[in-house]
């Protein structure tokens with residue numbers, strides 16, 4: 369599902385964030401991406417989401433070679449990847465419902481289907497009563513769950529999360545991780561970058577550890 | 586989702602974006618009104634001048650075939666000699682009609698028209714010259730023919746002054762042509778300024794919504810999707826600006842309608858000022874919409890690619 373083959377990423381300032389990285393995740397896997405701050409975790413996820421492109425090597429996602437993907441195809445490619453960020457990236461002048469509905473509106477779904485799927489996603493993350501609220505009126509943990517609902521609402525096969533519990537206390541972090549586990553159980557490939565060792569060590573999933581842009585052993 | 590349903594959703598989505606763009610203008614009434622009024626004035630100005638010119642062209646057209654030359658005779662030329670001269674001129678191939686008017690006739694006419702007759706009674710002798718009015722033949726009514734005729738007449742011994750009655754009309758016509766060119770240039774310049782006004786307004790709203798654009802691109806929004814609300818914003822600015830232009834124009838023309846009527850009656854022309862109300866009611870909003878969408882397109886094209894998720 370996710371296949372890195374000798375991948376290098378050099379930023380325009382010549383800093384090499386990833387060097388010669390190779391690994392593989394199968395369909396339906398759940399894995400953590402860890403490593404010190406600046407190790408290249410965010411960069412790696414950005415390569416998968418095509419927010420950045422690799423300088424060398426192949427990134428192959430769901431049998432598509434990203435190096436060969438023309439620019440106009442990127443939006444359609446991104447629709448099969450759910451993205452969750454540490455700072456949520458919500459639209460603060462839209463209601464919870466409208467935030468979660470955004471990927472469906474973009475995909476051209478009809479009104480009834482949008483209502484049905486948004487409510488299903490909000491139900492899943494336990495926010496069904498808050499759909500008319502603005503994000504500002506929610507707690508940090510609730511905002512993160514809105515972000516997760518938005519990421520999964522159009523049922524993408526891959527879910528990426530970059531430090532999704534970075535701003536949350538341990539108890540809320542645990543709840544968020546359980547949510548990810550539930551999505552993984554229905555077949556979604558889940559890949560979570562986190563440096564919260566304590567949280568990760570309590571969970572039985574594969575760990576990919578980065579050190580200065582390389583796999584640590 | 587089948588094709589028909591997809592298309593239905595697509596149309597529905599367009600209507601939604603169209604209305605929400607209008608709502609966006611409504612939420613910033615002051616800024617929107619200012620932009621719309623600027624666009625309205627920029628459209629109304631050349632359109633108003635165009636209306637004036639169209640009407641002037643129409644009036645001057647009505648006097649097309651009145652190529653008439655007045656010959657003022659020398660003082661010492663008597664009535665008999667004047668009559669003879671008139672008959673002689675009638676034999677010229679490029680003259681179709683002549684009319685002799687003795688100095689006494691001229692005096693009578695002056696009395697009747699001016700009402701200043703008693704003033705003339707005090708003069709020792711009639712100061713008005715005899716006049717021959719000559720009409721050019723139809724086959725010789727081109728400007729150069731007329732000018733040639735005028736020159737030949739002016740050189741004749743008995744004639745003090747040969748005056749083309751419609752010389753001012755010709756000047757008016759060539760002035761009119763120059764003015765038309767000027768209006769075209771003005772219209773082009775103002776169109777560019779409408780583009781710039783709309784482009785700049787859209788640019789600001791793009792900058793205000795950078796964060797939103799990033800998020801939309803992150804969850805798979807195409808450029809067309811991101812562009813759409815801005816194009817509709819341009820559409821509304823143009824449409825509303827065009828309507829404002831039309832209203833401004835009709836109001837201003839209503840104000841000058843009475844003076845124009847008075848003016849027209851002095852030239853006893855059967856003349857109806859044409860406001861082009863119907864044509865402009867279509868043309869102004871249409872021009873506005875075209876410029877609005879184009880301006881938005883240019884602004885979005887320039888700024889959209891620069892805003893990428895990071």
Ligand SMILES: Nc1ncnc2c1ncn2[C@@H]1O[C@H](COP(=O)(O)OP(=O)(O)O)[C@@H](O)[C@H]1O
Pocket residue numbers: 379380381383384385403404405406407408409410411412
């Ligand atoms: N846009 C960028 N331009 C230049 N250098 C960058 C950019 N983004 C990240 N880096 C550098 O690349 C390295 C890896 O960053 P990042 O992937 O964010 O690490 P992590 O998420 O593991 O903390 C860091 O040294 C960082 O300074």
Ligand SMILES: [Mg+2]
Pocket residue numbers: 409410411530
């Ligand atoms: Mg990071």
